[in-house]
Amino acid sequence: MVHPSAQAGDVFLPVTERTLMNGHGKGHIGGQFVSTHLPRRWMLLVALVWLAVMPDLALAIPAYARQTRLACVACHVGAFGPQLTQFGRQFKLLGYTMKVGDGKSLPLSAMLVESFTHTQKAQADVPAKGFGRNDNAELQQASVFLAGRLSEHIGVFAQATYSENGGLLGWDNMDLRYARAFSRGSHSGIWGISINNNPTVSDVFNTAPAWMYPYLSADLAPGAPAQPMLFGGLGGQAIGASAYMQVDGAWYVEAGGYRSLSPSFLRRVNAGYDGRVSGIAPYARAAYTWQMPAGDLSIGGFLLSLHRSLVGANFAGDAVAVPGPSDRFRDIGLDASYQYTRGDHGFTADALYVSEQQRLDATYADGGADHLHNSLQAFNLKGSYWYRNTYGVTLASFVDNGSNDLTLYGNNGSPDTRGESIEFNYNPFGEATSWHQPWANVRLGLQYTYFTRFSALVHNIDGAGRSASANNTLYFYVWLAI
Template sequence: MNMHRLLRRCALLAGLTAGLLSATTSWAVPSFARQTGQDCAACHIGAFGPQLTPFGIKFKIGGYTDSNGSSGNVPLSGMVVASRTHTGKAQDAAPVDGYKTNDNAALDEASLFIAGKLADQLGAFMQVTYDGIGKKTAIDQMDLRFAHATEWQGKELILGASLNNNPGVQDPFNSMPVWGFPYIGSALGFSGPETGTLINGALEQHVLGASAYAFLDNSWYAELGSYRSLSLTAQSRLGLGREDDPGKLGNGTAYWRLAWFKDLKSSAYSVGLFGFNSSIQPDRTNGSGSNRYRDIGIDGQYQFLGTREHVFTLQGSYVHETQRRDALLAAGEASNLNGSLNELKLNASYHFNQSWGLSLGHFRTDGTADSLLYAANAGNVPDSAGQILQLDWTPFGKEDSWGAPWANVKLGAQYTRYSKYNGAAKNYDGAGRNAADNNTLFLFAWTSF
């Protein structure tokens, strides 16, 4: 096993890495559009991607059950993503067996969705994905929801519950790190920091959680839930494999979310707090040590919607994670018992006529030094930072588009620039590779139907 793979495995066991191959995304699936009678742009900024309009936020809180009343809608959709990736300097080894060290074209993924109303108060967003890079099929994002509308002291109240497999995927505002820009990224180049907080995708698909939520007066949102690890057998049966198992979560695992939301029709905004506390037993052996994590974050967004011809958005999140690394210390994989990690994401976007999009993001991850956990990094720190620029065009996916709402296509070019990677701007690996060498141009074609 080479040093890069060993480092990735140790980081995964610690629950710290989001993984280079993970793209925490969800989509504007056409089955929602057929069910509601609306085009995809009614729910999603730019017709594609996780940025939700006020209509989309309320649709998700309502359990994916809002409908135009017509019968015969089948809650099935599909998606295919293809891409070409170029990095500033060829990688030392091919990122995945069967590919080159640079200039790779690929069928990234093909997904099937069960998405929409299942019963009067029950809806789902469930995704099964064929990974064209890893050549395997597995369960992807899952969010099964129950929602009940009532009143409290004369104000509208929605009470609901979510069964999901990724902490934060059920968030209705889609502004937490798990939804952070970029919404689609390269699996054959570099699309963000190697090391991430636990709530930023480190557990996705490998856990099962249940939470209860309330949405009062179209403004106040609160949610509380807990998660359990899937068994190794269950992970294998779901196509996830056992090699990426993050370990066994402790009984005290808790997820919480508070937010304030305001829909002003021509604009909207939200601001919130969130947290995730858990312990992880890497080897799942009774009596063995665990690593403990506490994530606390703040997030917010602003949308100028106007007449939907010119749409401007701002989003941001910040997470502080404290760590107690008993299991890592005992295994000789960390030199310090305690540590911390900080994660910042900011992005702005502009869309013209829901067709042409320009997005700019900034990301930064930094943390305390550890001579063993980050042994391969400059200065023994996880620090990375950079910017992402994306240009995209959505020819199909709007109300007056050809084939609406069945045909949806987005074409895009995304460029990721690194000012720091794994601890330094220059020679971060001790072998002469610079952060700028990882700058990645990612061209993609993305369709849903």
């Protein structure tokens, strides 16, 4: 899955597993059109060979690169998505419409991610159908994108993604924008409207859950038992519209609402159905950015509030909303980000804290929770360093916690899961002067995640002697964007 903040320099964007998590940690592949099983790793090999031996044809693929004629470093820290530079943020806010030259171009692109996942101890059960209990290789993502300028003020980022985990092809993140620049006296800025299918997809900061670190992570390894709704709880299952404005490159405000898509539509695009939002779920975002000689500092916040019904099945076996009371979720988030770039060196730091208050009228009445009122909290912190946009290292820490509820969470009833990660990256064509920049986009990543606590426990987390460290995960990936 990819990143709607993909910008001028490339036509890809990572859609993290976190982006496609629902509010209770159950991951799914973001939306899909056709249920079809595709061949496996040969696709990545063919694409790599094609890129190496047929560079002239490769020029016809990357939509944003063809449209702007800019190197990836113009829009991305590390010359690869999704970390956006100041210029990259402006490109997205202007609706992906910036263009160089008068020629017409086809706004299409593609991405492949091949990965390998190893956990410190084999899992008790296979993580997904068709895989083993450990040491799994998979074609994690194969995506095509409609991405670029449609008219002077309208642009689009839309993605369809196939994953070997699930074997389905369907819709992923989507962001259709209308945007205009304005000037009033001594003030200038950008205003626009975004139609998208996931709160925070429209955001331009990498603290937003849709685009936050990890940009890619293992989908065949254990993860947090639960996270707030803001972490993809409506991803791919709703449609929303928001109006946004940036003033003087400093203030950014956005407000809108989301409503559920019909079960029949979601079935056609294989997006899953975790419950129906009652009415409109309001969403708001605000941030302030201080410009610095070699970077910037931003501080802001998020708000998401929704009522959601439970899911049942009709006589045909299709998932439908259950009549009756609904559960209420209210998320409030605070975030901060910092960027520094000078010469060959680049540094970014991001922090996000989200608190969710729950009133589980439907779940509690149905016997699915011990308490009517519950809460969840999530804290994420990461820092990245890049040298010549080619060599990168990232350190990150995460804490997911909340109130105890044995029936809701199982195990010992606590979602408290904590850990750290380190990742090393190599972009062989990351520099602006690299061979075939910006159309040759390859990233190698080695990521290690270790857990200091899982479901509030360090030892015997499953009642069968498994420790939190048994879930430590080594994850290697090759990411290609063309």
